[in-house]
Amino acid sequence: MLSSNESIKLRMRLMAVVLLPVAVLLGVRLYFVQVVHHDEMYEKARRQYTAVRVTKGxxxxxxxxxxxxxxxxxxxxxxxxxxxxxxxxxxxxxxxxxxxxxxxxxxxxxxxxxxxxxxxxxxxxNPVRNPDGSMxxxxxxxxxxxxxxxxxxxxxxxxxxxxxxxxxxxxxxxxxxxxxxxxxxxxxxxxxxxxxxxxxxxxxxxxxxxxxxxxxxxxxxxxxxxxxxxxxxxxxxxxxxxxxxxxxxTIDEPLQAIMEEELDAAYEKWRPKAIYAILADPKTGNVLAIAQRPTFNPNDRRKISPEAWRTRIIEDGLEPGSILKPFTVGGALDLGIVRADSKFDCENGVWMYLGKPLRDSHPYGMMTVADIIKTSSNIGTAKIALEFGADNVYNTLRKFGFGQPTGLPLKPEALGIMPPVKRWDGLSITRFPIGYAILVSPVQMVRAYCALANHGWLPKMRLVDRLEDPETGAVHPVPVEPPVQMFQNPETCRTLVDMMVRVTGEGGTARRAAIPGYRVAGKTGTSRKYVKGQGYLAKYFASFVGFVPADDPAFVMLVTVDEPKGGSYGGTVAAPVFRSIAERALKHLHVRPDPELLPPEKR
Amino acid sequence: MNIQSGKVRGSTPRRKQGGSFGGKLAAAFRIAMILALAGGLANAYIYLNQKIAETEREIRAARNDIHNTEREIDNLRIRREHFCAWPHIRQAIARFDLKLQPADPRQVRKLVVIPPALAPQVSVASRAPGAGENRRTPSVTRWSQR
Structure with a gap:
C-alpha cells in the first residue's frame, strides 16, 4: 500500500503526463493563432466589428x-x-x-x-419546381x-x-x-x-x-x-x-418665361408641327432665352415622345429661305460690287435662268438693292449673287459661320450643309443666296445675325456663363471669346442694317414685327420644305429674325414656325410672334423707346 | 570541550514573525492606497470613456438634427423656386386679380450708389440729370438712367 506522500507524487505525475501535452498543444495552437495566422485572424475579427458606410455627394x-x-x-x-x-x-x-x-x-x-x-x-x-412538384x-x-x-x-x-x-x-x-x-x-x-x-x-x-x-x-x-x-x-x-x-x-429666366408663354400662344394659334425661338445678346453671344414647342415636363417623363424632347434648335437644319439674303448682299456691298442704290431688273416676278424659272412672291421691275432686301426679291438677290461670284458667296457664308459649330455646349449639333463651290451646279449661285438647297441650324442663323447687330463683329455663342464649386464657392467663368470682324468697310454694316429696318417699315415684308418707339431691323423668310424623293412640298418654314433697337441692339431673336396651318409667310406667322416677345423683352430689359418714333400722344 | 553545533544568535534581535500591529496596519494602508489609486484611475478612465461616448452620442444626435434641418431647407428651397416660376405667379395674379403689369421703361430709373471713396472722383457735370446716360451698361462712377 502506498503511503500518503507517494500517492500524492503519483497523482501529480499522472496529472503532469496528461496536462503537459495539453499545455504543449495549447501553446502550439496559440503560436499558430497568434503568430502564423495572426493577420488573417485579426482581419477576420476586424471585419466583424468594423462597418463601412458609403455616402454620396x-x-x-x-x-x-x-x-x-x-x-x-x-x-x-x-x-x-x-x-x-x-x-x-x-x-x-x-x-x-x-x-x-x-x-x-x-x-x-x-x-x-x-x-x-x-x-x-x-x-x-416560368416557375421552377421542386422534385416533389411544388413550386x-x-x-x-x-x-x-x-x-x-x-x-x-x-x-x-x-x-x-x-x-x-x-x-x-x-x-x-x-x-x-x-x-x-x-x-x-x-x-x-x-x-x-x-x-x-x-x-x-x-x-x-x-x-x-x-x-x-x-x-x-x-x-x-x-x-x-x-x-x-x-x-x-x-x-x-x-x-x-x-x-x-x-x-x-447665360439664360435669363424672366426672358425665358416670356418667350415660352408667347410660343405657347403661337403654337395654339398656328397649330404648327413645331415652333422655336432663340434670343441672344449680340455683343457677347450670350443666349438669353431659347425655347421650342412641342416640349415636355421633365418632372413627368412617362409620356414624352422623341418629337418633344429632341432639341430642334441644335439638332435640326432647315433651308432658311430669305433670312439668308442679307449676307450675300452684305458681302457684295462690302467689296463695293454693288451699292445700296444700285439697280437690278427683277423681271416682273419670273426670271428664267439656265432654263429654270426663279419667281418672286410679287412682280417687281427695276429695284435698288435696298428695295430688294425690303421686298425680299429672290430674282434681285440672285442677280446680285451672280455679280458677286460663286467663290465670294461661298466664302462670305462660311465666314458668317454657316456649316460650322456655333460654340454652344449641346450635342449633337447640326452643322448644316454648305457644299463647297466645286460641288455647285449652274443653278446653285442663284439658289444658295436666297436660302434654298443649303441647310443651316437656327443657332447658326442667330449667330450670323448677331454679327450684323454687333456692327459686323461675329461673336462665339455662349450658353454657360460660369461653373461654381459648391464646397469652396470658387467660380470658374467661361470666357467670352473675342468676336471676329466680318466686313472690311465699317459702313457696310450700317447700310445693311438701314435696309433691314425698312423691312419692318411701310411696304416691307415684316410690318407686323414693328414695335412703336423702336427701330426694328430684321428679315422674313418663307421656305418650302424639301422631302427626299418627293421634292418641295406645299409645307413651309415661316421665319423672322431681327434685332432691336436697330442702332444699339439689346438682343437678336429668331422665330421659326415649322408647318403653320392657316398661314405660311414669315411676315404673317413669325413676325407677330417676334413682336410679342420683343415688346415684353424690351420692357423687362428697361430699354427706353425713342420718343421721336412714338406717336405724339404717347411721347 | 563541549562544542555545540547550531545557530548562534546574532547581535540584532530577530524580528518577531508577523511584525508589530502598527507595521501591519501601515503595510495594509499602503496596499489599500495603491489599490484605491488603481481603482480610482480605472474609474476615472471608465468615467472619461463614458463621457466621451455620451458626448459622441450627443454630437451624433446634433449632427443628425443638422442633417435633417439641411434636408428640410433643401426641400423648402425647391418649393420656393417652384412658387417663383412664372406660370405660378401668373396664376396667382389672375386668382387675386392683382392688375399688375410690367413697368414702362420710361418709368424706370436706375441709380448707382457711388462708394464714398469714389465720390470725389465723380465730376459735377457727370452728376447732372441725363448726363452720361447709358442705356444698358451703367458705369459705377456716375449716375445712369435707363
Missing amino acids: KRGEIFDVSGNLLVGNAPCEIISADPSLIKSPQQRRAMAWILARKLEMDYEDVFARLAPERPVRDKDG KMRTMRDVTIARNVPIDLAAELKNIARVNRFRALFFREGYMRTYPKGRLLANVLGFTSVDGANVVAVLGVEKFFDRQMASGAGRERYERDRTGRPLSYGLRESVQSRDGANVYL
Whole structure:
C-alpha cells in the first residue's frame, strides 16, 4: 500500500503526463493563432466589428445667370421592406393598405410586393419546381416599395410605422433630380435617368456637363459597438464625399418665361408641327432665352415622345429661305460690287435662268438693292449673287459661320450643309443666296445675325456663363471669346442694317414685327420644305429674325414656325410672334423707346 | 570541550514573525492606497470613456438634427423656386386679380450708389440729370438712367 506522500507524487505525475501535452498543444495552437495566422485572424475579427458606410455627394445644380434655380436636388426617401419580418397576414394587409393609400399606389401591387416568399423563375419566366412538384420559393428580404417619396410624406409614414410597429419597413435617404420651373427650358436642360445606384445623364446640359456635375462618393470605415454605433476610441477612416459643380447658364429666366408663354400662344394659334425661338445678346453671344414647342415636363417623363424632347434648335437644319439674303448682299456691298442704290431688273416676278424659272412672291421691275432686301426679291438677290461670284458667296457664308459649330455646349449639333463651290451646279449661285438647297441650324442663323447687330463683329455663342464649386464657392467663368470682324468697310454694316429696318417699315415684308418707339431691323423668310424623293412640298418654314433697337441692339431673336396651318409667310406667322416677345423683352430689359418714333400722344 | 553545533544568535534581535500591529496596519494602508489609486484611475478612465461616448452620442444626435434641418431647407428651397416660376405667379395674379403689369421703361430709373471713396472722383457735370446716360451698361462712377 502506498503511503500518503507517494500517492500524492503519483497523482501529480499522472496529472503532469496528461496536462503537459495539453499545455504543449495549447501553446502550439496559440503560436499558430497568434503568430502564423495572426493577420488573417485579426482581419477576420476586424471585419466583424468594423462597418463601412458609403455616402454620396449631391449632383451639381443648374441656375440661370442671376442664380434662379432651374435644376435642383430635392431630398426624398426610398421606402423598402423586409417581408420576412412581417408578423402576420393581418399586418401585411394593414401595411399594404396604408402604403397604397399614402403613396397613391395600387393596393394589390403593394400587397404582392410584401409577400414573404416568391416563386423562383427561370430565364423564360416560368416557375421552377421542386422534385416533389411544388413550386420552388425564395424568401424575400429586401423589396423596394417606392422611390422618390417626398420627405414630409416619408416622415408621416415613419410615424405610422412606429405607432403600428411595422418593423419590416425601412426608409433610406436620397435625392431626386427636380425641375422646379417645370417645362421651362426643358429641351436645353435635358434630364437624367437612374440605372441602379448610378445617375445617367441623357440629354442637354445635364449630359454635356455630366463629368463636372457628377458627385464623388465618400466612404467611412469605423469600429462599431453591438448596436452598430461607432466606438469613440476605435479606428475611424473617412473619405469625404464630393458635391458636383453647379452650372450657371447665360439664360435669363424672366426672358425665358416670356418667350415660352408667347410660343405657347403661337403654337395654339398656328397649330404648327413645331415652333422655336432663340434670343441672344449680340455683343457677347450670350443666349438669353431659347425655347421650342412641342416640349415636355421633365418632372413627368412617362409620356414624352422623341418629337418633344429632341432639341430642334441644335439638332435640326432647315433651308432658311430669305433670312439668308442679307449676307450675300452684305458681302457684295462690302467689296463695293454693288451699292445700296444700285439697280437690278427683277423681271416682273419670273426670271428664267439656265432654263429654270426663279419667281418672286410679287412682280417687281427695276429695284435698288435696298428695295430688294425690303421686298425680299429672290430674282434681285440672285442677280446680285451672280455679280458677286460663286467663290465670294461661298466664302462670305462660311465666314458668317454657316456649316460650322456655333460654340454652344449641346450635342449633337447640326452643322448644316454648305457644299463647297466645286460641288455647285449652274443653278446653285442663284439658289444658295436666297436660302434654298443649303441647310443651316437656327443657332447658326442667330449667330450670323448677331454679327450684323454687333456692327459686323461675329461673336462665339455662349450658353454657360460660369461653373461654381459648391464646397469652396470658387467660380470658374467661361470666357467670352473675342468676336471676329466680318466686313472690311465699317459702313457696310450700317447700310445693311438701314435696309433691314425698312423691312419692318411701310411696304416691307415684316410690318407686323414693328414695335412703336423702336427701330426694328430684321428679315422674313418663307421656305418650302424639301422631302427626299418627293421634292418641295406645299409645307413651309415661316421665319423672322431681327434685332432691336436697330442702332444699339439689346438682343437678336429668331422665330421659326415649322408647318403653320392657316398661314405660311414669315411676315404673317413669325413676325407677330417676334413682336410679342420683343415688346415684353424690351420692357423687362428697361430699354427706353425713342420718343421721336412714338406717336405724339404717347411721347 | 563541549562544542555545540547550531545557530548562534546574532547581535540584532530577530524580528518577531508577523511584525508589530502598527507595521501591519501601515503595510495594509499602503496596499489599500495603491489599490484605491488603481481603482480610482480605472474609474476615472471608465468615467472619461463614458463621457466621451455620451458626448459622441450627443454630437451624433446634433449632427443628425443638422442633417435633417439641411434636408428640410433643401426641400423648402425647391418649393420656393417652384412658387417663383412664372406660370405660378401668373396664376396667382389672375386668382387675386392683382392688375399688375410690367413697368414702362420710361418709368424706370436706375441709380448707382457711388462708394464714398469714389465720390470725389465723380465730376459735377457727370452728376447732372441725363448726363452720361447709358442705356444698358451703367458705369459705377456716375449716375445712369435707363
